[in-house]
Every structure is written in C-alpha cells, then in structure tokens.
Amino acid sequence: MPTITLSAVRKSYGSGPPAVDNLDLEIPDGSFTCLLGPSGCGKTTTLRMISGLEPLNAGTITVGDRIMDSTVDGVFVPPEKRGMGLVFQNYALWPHLTVAKNVEFGLRVRKVKPAERAERAAVALKMMQIEWAADRYPAQLSGGQQQRVSLARMLAVNPNVLLLDEPLSNLDAQLRLDMRAELKRIHDETGHTIVFVTHDQLEAMTMATHVVVMNKGHVQQMAPPMEVYARPANTFVARFVGSPPMNLFEVGDDAFTETARDQVLAARPDLTDRLTTIGARPENLRLLDEGDQPPAGTYVFEATIKTALPTGSSWTVLVTAGDTELYFVSYTDVHAAPGATVRCAVRTSDLHLFDASGDRLPDEAADAALTEENTATWAS
Amino acid sequence: MAAATRSPDTAPPEADGPAGTRLSRLRYRLSVLRHEPTHLLGILLVIALLYLVLAPLVAVLSDSAQVQHGDEGQARQDPGSFTSYYFWRVFRSPVARILFWEPLLHTVVVALGVTVVAVVLGGSMAWLLTRTNVMGRKWLSTALVVPYMLPSWTFALAWLALFKNDSSGGQIGILESWGVHTPNWLAYGQVPIILCLGLHYYPFVLLLFGNALRRIDSQLEDSARILGAGRRTVAGRITLPLMLPSLSSSVLLVFGRILGTFGTPYILGLPVDYSLLSTSLFRAVNSHQRGVTAVLTAVIVVVGVLVILVDTRLAREQKRFITVGGKGAMDRVSDLGRWRRPALGAALAVFTAGVILPVATLALSTVSKTPGVFRADNFTLKYWVGSDLPGAPGFPHGVLRGSQLYEAAWNSLRIVGLAALICGVVGLLVGYVVVRAGSSRTGSLLRQISFLPYMVPGIAFAAAFLSLFAVRRGPVPALYGSVSLLVLVLAVTHLPYASRSGISAMTQLGREPEEAAQISGAGWFTRLRKIIIPIQRGALTTGVILPFISGLKELSIVIMLTTTGTQLLTTLSINLVDYAYDQMANAVVLVIALVSFLATYLTQRLTKTNLSSGLGG
Numbered sequence: 001m002p003t004i005t006l007s008a009v010r011k012s013y014g015s016g017p018p019a020v021d022n023l024d025l026e027i028p029d030g031s032f033t034c035l036l037g038p039s040g041c042g043k044t045t046t047l048r049m050i051s052g053l054e055p056l057n058a059g060t061i062t063v064g065d066r067i068m069d070s071t072v073d074g075v076f077v078p079p080e081k082r083g084m085g086l087v088f089q090n091y092a093l094w095p096h097l098t099v100a101k102n103v104e105f106g107l108r109v110r111k112v113k114p115a116e117r118a119e120r121a122a123v124a125l126k127m128m129q130i131e132w133a134a135d136r137y138p139a140q141l142s143g144g145q146q147q148r149v150s151l152a153r154m155l156a157v158n159p160n161v162l163l164l165d166e167p168l169s170n171l172d173a174q175l176r177l178d179m180r181a182e183l184k185r186i187h188d189e190t191g192h193t194i195v196f197v198t199h200d201q202l203e204a205m206t207m208a209t210h211v212v213v214m215n216k217g218h219v220q221q222m223a224p225p226m227e228v229y230a231r232p233a234n235t236f237v238a239r240f241v242g243s244p245p246m247n248l249f250e251v252g253d254d255a256f257t258e259t260a261r262d263q264v265l266a267a268r269p270d271l272t273d274r275l276t277t278i279g280a281r282p283e284n285l286r287l288l289d290e291g292d293q294p295p296a297g298t299y300v301f302e303a304t305i306k307t308a309l310p311t312g313s314s315w316t317v318l319v320t321a322g323d324t325e326l327y328f329v330s331y332t333d334v335h336a337a338p339g340a341t342v343r344c345a346v347r348t349s350d351l352h353l354f355d356a357s358g359d360r361l362p363d364e365a366a367d368a369a370l371t372e373e374n375t376a377t378w379a380s
Numbered sequence: 381m382a383a384a385t386r387s388p389d390t391a392p393p394e395a396d397g398p399a400g401t402r403l404s405r406l407r408y409r410l411s412v413l414r415h416e417p418t419h420l421l422g423i424l425l426v427i428a429l430l431y432l433v434l435a436p437l438v439a440v441l442s443d444s445a446q447v448q449h450g451d452e453g454q455a456r457q458d459p460g461s462f463t464s465y466y467f468w469r470v471f472r473s474p475v476a477r478i479l480f481w482e483p484l485l486h487t488v489v490v491a492l493g494v495t496v497v498a499v500v501l502g503g504s505m506a507w508l509l510t511r512t513n514v515m516g517r518k519w520l521s522t523a524l525v526v527p528y529m530l531p532s533w534t535f536a537l538a539w540l541a542l543f544k545n546d547s548s549g550g551q552i553g554i555l556e557s558w559g560v561h562t563p564n565w566l567a568y569g570q571v572p573i574i575l576c577l578g579l580h581y582y583p584f585v586l587l588l589f590g591n592a593l594r595r596i597d598s599q600l601e602d603s604a605r606i607l608g609a610g611r612r613t614v615a616g617r618i619t620l621p622l623m624l625p626s627l628s629s630s631v632l633l634v635f636g637r638i639l640g641t642f643g644t645p646y647i648l649g650l651p652v653d654y655s656l657l658s659t660s661l662f663r664a665v666n667s668h669q670r671g672v673t674a675v676l677t678a679v680i681v682v683v684g685v686l687v688i689l690v691d692t693r694l695a696r697e698q699k700r701f702i703t704v705g706g707k708g709a710m711d712r713v714s715d716l717g718r719w720r721r722p723a724l725g726a727a728l729a730v731f732t733a734g735v736i737l738p739v740a741t742l743a744l745s746t747v748s749k750t751p752g753v754f755r756a757d758n759f760t761l762k763y764w765v766g767s768d769l770p771g772a773p774g775f776p777h778g779v780l781r782g783s784q785l786y787e788a789a790w791n792s793l794r795i796v797g798l799a800a801l802i803c804g805v806v807g808l809l810v811g812y813v814v815v816r817a818g819s820s821r822t823g824s825l826l827r828q829i830s831f832l833p834y835m836v837p838g839i840a841f842a843a844a845f846l847s848l849f850a851v852r853r854g855p856v857p858a859l860y861g862s863v864s865l866l867v868l869v870l871a872v873t874h875l876p877y878a879s880r881s882g883i884s885a886m887t888q889l890g891r892e893p894e895e896a897a898q899i900s901g902a903g904w905f906t907r908l909r910k911i912i913i914p915i916q917r918g919a920l921t922t923g924v925i926l927p928f929i930s931g932l933k934e935l936s937i938v939i940m941l942t943t944t945g946t947q948l949l950t951t952l953s954i955n956l957v958d959y960a961y962d963q964m965a966n967a968v969v970l971v972i973a974l975v976s977f978l979a980t981y982l983t984q985r986l987t988k989t990n991l992s993s994g995l996g997g
Binding site: 079 | 398400404405407408410416898901917
C-alpha cells in the first residue's frame with residue numbers, strides 16, 4: 001500500500017489566482033485523510049489531480065514509488081491507468097447499465113473472465129448490502145442506495161487508493177450518519193488509503209485519521225483531528241474547526257483585551273513582542289455563580305449578556321466584554337436576563353495565542369514536547 | 381511532517397526548480413494531450429468549421445471587389461484587379477434600382493407585413509393555448525404548428541391554384557375558371573407573398589410566445605390583482621411588458637428568415653417582376669454576374685448578422701427583468717365561458733387556412749383536368765400515374781410513373797440523409813468537447829463557431845459556398861455540381877441546431893459519467909463506445925432526424941447548387957413550376973409534405989420528444 005506525495009503542485013484555471021499553489025502534501029499509507037475547507041479552497045482540485053482527471057500546471061505527484069504526474073520528468077499517467085477508485089458527489093452511475101453491470105464495468109475493461117467478474121461484483125455489492133438491487137437500473141434506486149452502488153463499483157476493482165469527493169453531501173441527515181459508519185467500516189476492513197473531500201468539519205472530525213485543512217489553495221494544517229481542534233496552526237484553522245467557532249480577538253483595543261494580554265504575558269513573558277491575537281473556544285468559557293472562587297491561572301472578567309440561544313443539549317450565549325463580542329457554550333440553564341452583568345472565567349492555559357501573521361505561537365515547554373511526541377507517532 | 385506545512389521550501393532543491401524545465405513541462409503537456417484527445421478533437425472541429433463557414437464569406441468579399449472574367453470591358457480594368465465597379469453597379473448605377481433598392485424595399489415591406497400577420501395569428505393562438513380553456517387545447521397545440529412542417533412554398537402553390545389569372549403561363553386558378561376575374565395584385569406579388577409567408581411563420585411566433593407565456597410567473601400577475609389592478613390593467617401593465625422580449629425576438633427572427641427565403645417570393649413574385657433581395661440574388665447567380673452576386677450576398681449576410689446580433693443584444697439586456705418562475709408558473713387558465721366554442725372556431729379557422737385549405741387545394745388541382753369543376757369526367761389521375769402527357773415534353777409521365785420523382789427522392793434521401801448524419805454526429809461531438817473542455821478556450825470558441833451559420837441567411841450562404849467551390853482553390857477541387865457540395869452546405873447550415881441540442885444533451889449528462897468510466901480503467905474509445913454513445917442514443921437520434929426533416933424541405937440553400945444530376949425533391953418541384961407544369965409541381969410538394977409530416981410524426985412517437993422545440997426550418 002502506497003503513500004501519496006504531492007510536491008510543489010500548482011494548478012490554475014484561466015487567469016486569476018491559482019486554485020492550488022505550491023502545494024506539498026504527504027498522505028500516509030493506510031490513512032483515512034480528509035481534505036477539509038470552505039468551497040473554493042482547492043480541495044476538490046487536489047483530489048482530482050491525484051486521480052489524474054485534472055492535469056497539473058507544475059509539480060510532482062507520486063503514489064508509492066510510482067510517478068503519476070511530473071512536470072520535472074515529463075511523465076503523465078492517465079486516470080484509467082492509475083488503478084484508483086473515485087466516488088463522485090452525484091454518484092455518476094451509468095443510467096443505461098444495471099447495478100450489476102455498473103459494478104462489473106471496471107472488471108470488464110480489465111478483461112477479467114465473466115465468472116470471476118460476476119463473483120467479485122457480487123462480493124462488492126454484498127459488502128455494501130445492496131446485492132438485492134443487482135438487476136435494477138440506477139434510476140430505480142434512492143440516493144442512498146445509489147451511493148452504496150457507487151461505492152461497490154469502486155471497491156470491485158480493488159483499487160490501491162480510494163478517493164471520495166463529498167460523497168455524503170447529497171444525502172439526508174440520517175443516511176449521512178449511516179454512511180459515515182459504513183465508510184469507517186470499509187476503511188477498517190480493507191485497510192485502503194482513503195482520501196475524502198468535505199466542507200463539513202463534523203464529517204472530517206468523526207471519520208478521519210488525518211485532517212488536512214485547506215484555504216485558498218494552500219494547506220493550513222495537517223494533523224490528527226483532535227490535534228487540529230486542540231492546537232490549530234493558525235487563526236483560519238481556529239475559526240474553521242469547531243462549532244460554534246472559536247472567539248478570536250486582537251489584543252490591546254480596550255480594557256478587556258488589555259487585561260487578557262497582561263494575564264497571558266504574566267505567564268509567558270517570552271511572547272511580549274509577538275502576541276497579537278487571542279483565541280478562546282466557547283466551550284472553554286465558563287459562567288461563574290455568585291461566590292464561586294476561580295482557581296489560580298484563570299482569567300476572570302465581567303460581561304453583559306446579549307442573548308442566550310437554546311440548542312437542546314446546551315445554550316449558546318452571546319456576551320459583550322468591553323467592545324468584544326464572545327460566544328460561550330453553557331450546559332446549564334442561563335438564568336440571567338439579557339442586559340444582566342455576569343462574571344466569566346477561562347483558564348489561561350486554554351487560550352490560543354497567535355502572532356501578527358495569524359500563526360500559532362509556540363506552546364509552553366511541556367506542551368511543545370507533547371506536540372513533538374504526537375507528530376512522531378503519527379508520521380511514522 | 382510538521383503540524384504547519386506552509387513553508388514553501390520543502391520541495392527538493394533542484395537546478396531546474398520544482399516545476400521542471402520548459403522542455404519537461406512541454407513533454408508533460410504533450411503526454412496529457414496524447415491521453416486526452418478532447419482538445420485535439422476540439423481544435424480539429426474549430427479548424428474545419430472555420431474553413432467551412434468563414435472561407436466562403438471571405439471568397440464572396442474578395443469576389444465583390446475584384447474584376448471578374450468577362451467584365452473587363454464594363455469595368456474598364458483587368459480581370460482580378462481591385463475594383464469598386466460592382467458596388468457602384470449595385471448601389472449607384474442606373475440598374476441599381478432593379479438590382480438592389482426595389483428588392484430591399486420589398487423585403488422590408490414583406491418582412492413587416494409577415495411579422496404583423498404572424499404576430500397577430502401566432503400571438504392570439506399562443507394566448508388561447510396557454511392561458512384559456514379553449515376546447516381541444518391539447519389537439520390544437522399540435523395541429524396549429526403543422527403549417528411550419530409544410531414546405532414554405534406549399535402556400536404559394538396553393539395560392540396560385542386558387543387565384544392564378546390568365547396573365548401568366550400554365551393553368552388558371554379555380555376562381556378564374558369559375559369566371560371570377562382575379563386582379564394581378566391579388567394573384568401575384570406583395571399581398572399573396574405576405575399572406576403565404578405569414579401563414580408559414582405564425583407557428584414560429586406561437587412557439588416563442590407560448591414558451592414566454594408559460595414562463596411568466598403567474599404570481600407576478602396575482603400580486604398586481606391583489607394590489608387592486610383589474611384584469612385589463614394586469615394585461616396592459618404586467619403581462620404585455622413581460623412579453624416584449626419575445627415580441628422583439630419574433631420580429632427580428634422572422635425578418636432574418638425573410639431575408640433568406642426563396643420559394644414563395646420566387647413563385648408569387650416572378651409573374652409580376654416583384655423581387656425580394658433573395659430572388660434578386662438568385663437572378664444574379666443565374667445570369668452569371670459573379671461580382672454583383674458577391675455584393676448582394678455580402679449585403680444579405682451583413683444584414684442577417686446584424687439582425688441576430690441585435691436580437692442577442694436585446695435578449696441579454698432584457699434578461700435583467702425577465703423572471704423565470706419555477707414555482708409560480710402553474711397552469712393558470714382563464715375561463716372563456718360562452719366564448720369557448722367561438723374561440724375553438726377561430727383556432728379551427730387558422731388551422732383550415734394554414735393546413736386544410738392549401739393541402740386540399742393542391743390535392744384537388746393534381747386530380748382535375750379543369751380547375752374547380754366538380755364533375756366525374758373532370759377528375760383524372762394522369763398527373764400522378766399517366767403516361768405520354770400532352771404538352772409536357774420534359775416530363776412526359778405522371779409524377780409516380782416517370783423516373784424523375786424517384787431519382788429526386790433518392791437524391792434527397794441520400795444527400796439530406798448523409799448531411800443529417802454528419803450534422804447529428806458533429807453536433808454531439810461539439811457538445812462533448814464543449815462540456816469536457818470546460819471553460820478552456822477551445823470549448824468556448826467551438827461553441828461560438830458552431831453557432832455562426834445560424835447568422836447567415838440560407839440563400840446568401842449558398843451563394844457564398846458557390847463562390848468558394850465553383851473553381852479549384854489550392855488543394856480543394858471545384859465541387860460545383862457534386863453531391864459532396866450539397867452534403868456539406870446542408871450539414872453546415874443545420875449544424876447550429878444539432879450542436880445546440882448536442883451541447884444541451886451533454887451538459888445535462890455532465891462530465892462525471894465519463895470520468896467514472898475513466899477511473900474504472902476505460903480508455904477513450906471504450907468510454908465513447910460503451911458510455912457516451914449508449915447514454916446519448918436518444919439525443920443522437922433526434923440530432924440526426926431533426927436536420928433530416930428540415931433538410932428535406934430545404935429549398936433556398938440548395939436551389940443554386942443542384943444540377944441535373946443532383947436534383948432534389950424540392951428543386952424538382954421548382955423546376956416543374958418553371959416549366960409551368962403546375963399540377964405536377966403541386967404533386968411533388970404534396971409528396972414532400974407527406975414525407976416530412978410522417979417523419980415528424982413517427983419521430984415524435986418513437987422518441988417521445990416534442991419536435992416543435994427543435995424545429996429549425
């Protein structure tokens with residue numbers, strides 16, 4: 001099983017800024033890697049370049065030790081020779097062929113004998129629990145069933161890499177949940193390398209072993225999902241991953257942010273000249289009751305409640321502290337009425353610190369060591 | 381791998397950089413092209429179409445400004461030298477009035493008249509069909525489009541069979557034989573041309589208006605009524621303004637058609653020397669005035685292109701306020717009440733004038749010895765199956781007996797059939813390239829070029845083709861009189877319709893089905909054979925059949941390009957008119973009408989498509 005390597009890859013359509021520019025990416029063998037980002041960030045382009053459907057303007061793509069694209073060596077392997085599998089957002093089943101014929105197609109062009117062909121197709125259909133529909137035409141199936149067929153079609157040829165382009169975005173919420181479990185099962189059972197494109201952070205967080213956050217054609221961060229959540233590499237990732245998104249505020253505008261900076265710098269004097277932006281996740285902010293004594297290392301501030309929005313399991317509360325608006329998540333009922341002044345607290349170690357260019361500032365020594373350890377384990 | 385991978389310096393430092401040298405990048409791109417023939421195919425199509433569309437027009441322009449052989453004396457210049465003589469002759473000389481100015485005036489008058497007739501008939505019928513509960517709505521919506529399926533000059537021949545007087549050759553019309561004298565202004569020229577073309581083109585307006593009426597969001601009308609506007613105010617302030625785009629479009633497109641139409645003005649105008657630009661051009665071609673032909677062609681082309689450009693411009697500007705209702709566009713009909721029957725009567729009157737009357741008149745004329753006499757001994761089948769007809773030395777046998785009809789039918793079948801086949805396949809390929817090549821230059825260029833022939837009025841395109849292929853040019857031999865010339869010109873002129881349907885079929889399908897096959901390991905030919913063509917079978921069939929039906933009825937484009945060996949059904953009928961064998965000309969037109977109607981009907985049945993949407997004409 002191969003590792004997919006992209007180096008110095010550039011792709012542009014017409015004039016305007018390139019869709020993907022100077023992209024370096026290593027997708028580990030056997031991983032379930034999610035390309036995550038807002039629309040137009042270049043994630044689908046990246047996937048299509050890996051598949052060969054989109055030629056590069058410059059750069060190199062290798063799978064294992066096989067060069068697929070290289071503008072250095074002048075090599076291009078066409079998509080039909082790459083032995084990959086791709087599932088499309090709209091399934092792209094062939095309407096004129098039955099489900100069985102759809103699944104057999106790839107085997108047929110590989111000149112597999114009819115008997116073996118039928119058997120392998122049946123196995124793939126069975127794996128996707130859609131074998132009962134073998135003789136139907138795609139138009140007779142629901143969206144979720146079509147998606148299963150399209151997964152079976154991909155699995156039947158036993159590809160070395162599975163590519164999925166937002167495969168769940170056309171399904172309803174329940175089906176999406178089922179298919180997530182299904183995809184995770186396929187990954188566990190087959191051990192295939194899976195590259196999965198999505199703009200849905202929840203999808204990425206729940207399924208992936210590795211998340212690649214992209215924006216404007218550049219990789220912002222590549223890390224295991226929890227790492228991306230816990231230690232976002234820059235303000236873009238910080239804002240994009242997590243719901244509701246992280247509160248980010250520039251320091252030094254008013255009393256609230258100034259105090260916050262002073263608190264942080266008291267513990268981290270080394271960051272004095274570099275700290276520009278502070279981030280706090282809504283779930284790390286806490287409302288203090290009367291008489292609560294916050295522990296040491298906690299930043300306590302006064303805020304005014306604007307609104308409290310129930311979401312069922314929790315409340316999303318919007319408060320203002322000075323000129324800064326902050327969201328926080330409360331798991332107990334917020335009794336205070338809008339306009340009431342409350343005391344809030346956040347542990348300074350839970351704060352995320354960024355410099356002027358938006359990059360994450362180094363964590364404290366202990367954390368830094370932990371990060372390295374983490375990196376070492378999953379990159380091996 | 382580090383957590384943050386933004387640094388650009390991870391690429392291996394190489395002498396020629398991570399992108400490779402210019403040569404290695406070129407090798408990469410060539411390798412891509414080798415495996416993905418779409419762009420190559422697109423470029424080939426672009427070159428072929430550019431040659432077939434632009435080269436004739438360039439040839440015409442150069443002919444118009446060069447002294448032609450035989451004109452040295454008049455132009456007082458050597459053959460081949462640059463001259464403004466032909467422009468002078470067409471625009472300023474003493475004969476300019478006959479050559480150009482009168483035909484231009486006639487063309488404008490006829491176009492205006494036809495537009496009025498077509499908009500009145502088509503507009504009112506469109507309203508009846510889409511917005512009222514007129515009796516027999518469904519049947520009428522098919523029946524009222526039939527006049528557009530008949531060859532356009534059917535009406536002209538029927539008119540003559542009714543109104544012809546004894547001032548021109550051949551048999552007199554029914555009225556005259558009843559002793560009712562028909563004056564020339566009623567029998568020939570302006571009035572009958574306007575009425576006949578109006579009857580042929582009203583379905584065109586009906587379709588345009590009908591679509592527009594259906595698309596208007598009825599919520600727009602409802603909101604006006606809720607705000608207190610009465611029925612009349614709504615019609616005047618809301619509905620009519622929303623219909624303006626289709627009105628301007630109808631006017632311009634009908635005008636464009638009139639520029640290029642030949643049969644009707646030829647048949648009805650000739651006896652009284654009433655010419656339009658198209659017949660004036662035909663006369664110039666027939667009298668071998670190459671220079672004058674070229675100038676007239678250029679003028680018609682320029683006007684035709686202007687008409688289309690103005691139309692697309694208007695359409696684009698009007699897009700700003702056209703509201704295409706998805707949800708609100710329901711089937712909102714007003715109850716005609718006691719007017720239901722009279723409305724049906726009006727629609728039936730239009731149907732009678734547009735279909736029953738002309739066809740019955742023609743049919744009757746082919747079986748009558750003396751027109752309009754209903755006695756048993758006056759009926760005869762000799763014009764159909766007789767032999768040794770007196771006074772018809774060129775065509776001694778009835779149309780079904782002699783060989784001319786069968787030869788012409790065979791020619792029509794193979795020439796139009798081949799052209800339609802080419803048209804359908806190329807149309808689908810254009811769609812394939814446009815969709816596959818996406819937003820690349822090849823794709824958009826091809827889309828525009830395949831649309832070009834639409835802008836050139838038919839008869840002018842034929843004249844331009846004649847001017848290019850009459851003589852050997854470089855490696856291209858003289859094609860005049862050959863089957864291939866007819867096939868080419870028919871294929872090119874019908875390509876806009878075929879490629880439009882090809883593009884819409886391929887756009888609807890999208891790229892994914894083919895890409896899925898590609899990922900599954902199928903090469904280009906396998907993909908085309910196993911995926912694209914099977915899925916697009918239906919689109920391909922209509923892409924062939926629609927040009928075929930329209931080509932069968934085509935006259936303006938082929939009239940100058942056929943010779944005795946390549947006579948088609950349509951040109952045979954005009955030939956018979958020339959010889960004043962009216963009954964036999966009528967018989968041939970009936971055969972064409974029958975064949976094209978049957979083909980249309982069968983296709984509609986077989987493919988379950990609505991042909992009215994693709995009628996090119």
